[in-house]
Amino acid sequence: MLQPEAVELVILAAAALAFAVAFSPPAASRRELLGKGGVGVVGAAAIAAVPTFEGTLLALLALGVLHSIIGGKRPLAVRLRGPVVAVTLLGLGAFFARVQGPEVMERFAAVGLVAGLAAGVGVLPYLHPIDPDEPLVSSPVVWLAFAGPVLAAVIVQRAQSLLPVDAAGAFGAMLIGLGLINVVWGGAAAWLTESEAVAWRYSFVADWGLVLCGLGLIVADGQRAAIVMLFSIVLGRLPLYLVALHAPHEKVVTGRPVNLVVAAALAGSAPFAGFAARLLLLRAATQLFWPLAIVLAAGMLLWLPGSLRLGRSLGLPKGRQAVGVALVLAVNVAAGLYPLPILLAAHL
Amino acid sequence: MVDAVAAFVAWLGASVVVLADGRRGLALGAAISVAGMAVVALDAAGPEAAASVALGGVVAAAGRLRSGRGGWHIMPAGSTPRLVLCIAAALLALWIAAALTTGPAAPLRFTAMVVIGLSGARVLGADEPPILFTAIGLLALAIALAAGIGQIAPTPWPFLAAAVIAGLAGWISPRTVAAA
Numbered sequence: 307m308l309q310p311e312a313v314e315l316v317i318l319a320a321a322a323l324a325f326a327v328a329f330s331p332p333a334a335s336r337r338e339l340l341g342k343g344g345v346g347v348v349g350a351a352a353i354a355a356v357p358t359f360e361g362t363l364l365a366l367l368a369l370g371v372l373h374s375i376i377g378g379k380r381p382l383a384v385r386l387r388g389p390v391v392a393v394t395l396l397g398l399g400a401f402f403a404r405v406q407g408p409e410v411m412e413r414f415a416a417v418g419l420v421a422g423l424a425a426g427v428g429v430l431p432y433l434h435p436i437d438p439d440e441p442l443v444s445s446p447v448v449w450l451a452f453a454g455p456v457l458a459a460v461i462v463q464r465a466q467s468l469l470p471v472d473a474a475g476a477f478g479a480m481l482i483g484l485g486l487i488n489v490v491w492g493g494a495a496a497w498l499t500e501s502e503a504v505a506w507r508y509s510f511v512a513d514w515g516l517v518l519c520g521l522g523l524i525v526a527d528g529q530r531a532a533i534v535m536l537f538s539i540v541l542g543r544l545p546l547y548l549v550a551l552h553a554p555h556e557k558v559v560t561g562r563p564v565n566l567v568v569a570a571a572l573a574g575s576a577p578f579a580g581f582a583a584r585l586l587l588l589r590a591a592t593q594l595f596w597p598l599a600i601v602l603a604a605g606m607l608l609w610l611p612g613s614l615r616l617g618r619s620l621g622l623p624k625g626r627q628a629v630g631v632a633l634v635l636a637v638n639v640a641a642g643l644y645p646l647p648i649l650l651a652a653h654l
Numbered sequence: 655m656v657d658a659v660a661a662f663v664a665w666l667g668a669s670v671v672v673l674a675d676g677r678r679g680l681a682l683g684a685a686i687s688v689a690g691m692a693v694v695a696l697d698a699a700g701p702e703a704a705a706s707v708a709l710g711g712v713v714a715a716a717g718r719l720r721s722g723r724g725g726w727h728i729m730p731a732g733s734t735p736r737l738v739l740c741i742a743a744a745l746l747a748l749w750i751a752a753a754l755t756t757g758p759a760a761p762l763r764f765t766a767m768v769v770i771g772l773s774g775a776r777v778l779g780a781d782e783p784p785i786l787f788t789a790i791g792l793l794a795l796a797i798a799l800a801a802g803i804g805q806i807a808p809t810p811w812p813f814l815a816a817a818v819i820a821g822l823a824g825w826i827s828p829r830t831v832a833a834a
Contacts, residue, residue, distance in 0.1 A: 393774075401803060
């Protein structure tokens with residue numbers, strides 16, 4: 307049976323593709339975006355649609371190979387490494403979950419599944435190497451927001467059904483631990499790194515940290531936080547990243563009101579979708595283990611300096627791009643003020 | 655007994671893929687490994703699964719003969735670490751499949767684990783497209799094989815999907831990659 311969260315995330319990915327096609331600058335090839343992006347949406351849908359865990363791995367492998375051979379600046383071996391390592395680790399994780407043996411096998415299974423998920427999405431400790439000049443369709447940054455959300459939703463749900471109760475608890479705890487590492491590392495690196503392209507990538511990684519924490523918290527609010535956060539990645543950060551990619555470079559970087567508003571959206575401040583996700587996450591953490599909420603709240607402060615910098619990287623959007631930015635901000639405000647439709651669609 | 659021999663053959667083939675750099679060596683390794691995996695799949699998931707594995711593997715091996723570095727290039731200079739990897743992976747997988755885990759189908763467990771591990775490691779250590787895609791084909795087939803663990807009557811669909819992926823990956827040439 308199709309998983310509602312995964313179906314919703316496939317639809318969101320299709321919406322992000324539509325945004326990229328509609329609001330891409332005239333220099334970009336819309337036909338290429340539509341063709342290769344459409345294959346990506348179909349691949350993500352295949353990951354969600356196949357009924358077995360191994361089927362998901364094979365769909366991921368096929369999508370990873372397709373994503374690698376469509377070209378790009380990085381060597382093929384580097385492009386293939388992420389999905390292949392993910393499939394290998396997830397395959398070994400599923401192997402250990404299925405065999406009968408000592409209890410330690412279940413722990414190995416949980417480790418394999420968490421590590422494979424991190425490698426598949428491309429977050430720490432398996433960051434996919436990036437090239438600032440990489441074309442959009444083969445970029446690992448776009449993979450983080452396009453295929454990653456569906457993959458994470460499907461893997462986490464199926465992994466929890468594969469693992470016994472004790473190991474599922476360990477799986478959740480490892481997701482939270484990995485999430486915190488990504489929050490701290492991604493937030494600090496987005497602020498301190500020199501390259502703008504790298505800063506954008508780390509901002510995605512930091513957002514993914516919150517998603518992993520939400521997925522690891524077994525209470526309902528944690529799952530709700532994860533889906534709203536994924537919404538804000540796919541229909542917030544990704545479209546703004548696409549606009550920033552094609553923004554003209556200014557000699558003197560100045561902060562205009564629009565840059566401040568974009569920075570607020572990227573930082574997850576009220577009334578944007580990221581704020582609702584953060585509130586839900588803090589509530590979930592408080593329900594489960596309140597010191598975790600304090601750690602998360604402290605980590606969330608790391609978004610501020612990095613977001614101000616990324617907000618400025620958009621420059622002053624004009625024409626079609628300005629309409630796109632306004633649309634993204636409006637959608638994120640709507641989702642932040644009233645996230646119920648997103649949660650209902652995911653049956654949460 | 656037949657399954658145990660088949661598992662050994664699957665490991666041997668995967669090891670040849672790890673140790674070879676030439677197109678003939680890669681094709682031979684893929685063919686040997688697939689022969690072993692097909693026999694293991696026959697016992698674990700039935701004739702449809704075995705036929706899928708065999709067909710996918712043969713197509714992949716045939717495709718591999720078309721492109722890549724000419725000749726065999728099995729165990730070229732500097733391949734000692736790869737040889738150690740193959741032996742260590744076999745010993746570790748044997749210990750886990752036969753001693754640490756329990757239940758029937760130890761050859762299936764050994765084959766799935768060792769082929770997944772070796773093909774994943776091969777992708778990490780190589781940078782030539784023919785080597786990468788040969789290893790990916792084996793990885794796909796081994797993932798399908800792992801689906802049979804702990805199931806009474808596994809469906810042949812994962813094997814069919816894996817065979818399609820392995821077959822197509824075998825025919826991806828450096829020219830295809832460059833043209834894309």
